[in-house]
Amino acid sequence: MYEVEVKVRADHESVRSTLERLDARRRGTVEQTDVYFDAPHRNFAETDEALRLRREVEGEESRTVLTYKGSRVDEESKTREEIEMPIDDVSDAKAILEALGFEPAATVAKTRDRWTLEGYEVALDDVDGLGQYLEVEAEAEEDEIELVRDGAIQVLRSLDLDPDAQIRTSYLGLLLADEGSKNS
Amino acid sequence: MYEVEVKVRADHESVRSTLERLDARRRGTVEQTDVYFDAPHRNFAETDEALRLRREVEGEESRTVLTYKGSRVDEESKTREEIEMPIDDVSDAKAILEALGFEPAATVAKTRDRWTLEGYEVALDDVDGLGQYLEVEAEAEEDEIELVRDGAIQVLRSLDLDPDAQIRTSYLGLLLADEGSKNS
16 A cells, blocks of 8 residues: 655644635544654665654544555655554564664654545644644555545645645654754 | 473373373463564574564464564573564564565464463474474563573473473474475
């Protein structure tokens, strides 16, 4: 399965009123804390892969998912292969990864306000240390990627956002770039 | 957590009657199919580690567990560090491992008849291609290993089995050695 994803900077207040006007369905707010791992045998920054352990809290509920993301397959979006695996116990998962030589590299924490519009998930992300973004996401089989990506771009347009302002860098990449510029 | 384990070859029929005489508790029979993975960055045969995806079927029930086993810490048993992680979907787990470069190396299939005696699990294993074995197992914290191992050896003795006949090689190791001797 592929994750088709387009992302722009966006002021949430004005986007929320557009989402309400378009009758988008509000699905609630979650707190996501993502730990990204470095691999012992390849440089994920170079191969454009990621291994992420996500802890998601929604009210009283929490869940943990281990996700592998492959390199981007598309020049016009952030589309990647994605394999997700729900985890019962976050500490066992972390212990196995570390025993195998994978090391926690960076943590990305955000509040995600989730909506559904035209079959796409619209995520209003408030990322610690980075600010407000909006992502339009959907899953696709390999032969649907182009179609699903064009649809995601239409969703951006319907929210009065500019598809040409797309950011293809992950939050992890943006945070690391930000830290790099502070340290230089 | 550590897995303390002693293993010997054993004829199941005579052991079963001894277990019944000692009032051991019978816990039922499971079918276990274990896929062992090779790592892309180290040779588990040399480091004496293992990464195992176990599918266990007990009647109508089935479950999957990913287990990391560290190298043996003890000359007198098969005691190892062990980290277990229950898995919902075996195919997602396999897909993530393979995407990260881990490759299925060998499969060990067995029927395990499980008993409890003196707080230890006594497993009567009938291993495809290898025959009948018996394992005495318990979990231990690091500072209990010696005590728990000595108890396991007492359990072997109470079953009229010879602790000096212990086999410290894993079923995977025995199978690979067996294949090696056939191919040579």
